[in-house]
Amino acid sequence: MLEICCPFCGRRNESEFSYGGPAAMRRPERPEDLSAEDWVEYLTVPSNPLGPVLEHWWHARGCGAWITVRRDTGTHEIKPDSDDA
Numbered sequence: 143m144l145e146i147c148c149p150f151c152g153r154r155n156e157s158e159f160s161y162g163g164p165a166a167m168r169r170p171e172r173p174e175d176l177s178a179e180d181w182v183e184y185l186t187v188p189s190n191p192l193g194p195v196l197e198h199w200w201h202a203r204g205c206g207a208w209i210t211v212r213r214d215t216g217t218h219e220i221k222p223d224s225d226d227a
Contacts, residue, residue, distance in 0.1 A: 144213075146220055150205045162198030164188055165210050192216050 144156035170176055170184060194214050201207045213220045 165196035
């Protein structure tokens, strides 16, 4: 089980949060040029790199804040998206 640090509530179990997706996902520059198959891929097949990634998480069963965390996909270690936090 992951432990996520909410800046308002402190460390909480991941069961209080809902995953909001990758923080660095960029919208296509010319979406009108994408085929239906390309849209499906963009919306449903996220990249899954090994190592640190930025992710959005919603504290759904807590204060309701959206937070960005840095999670290592190899170790699942989670750190706030800030070196001073």
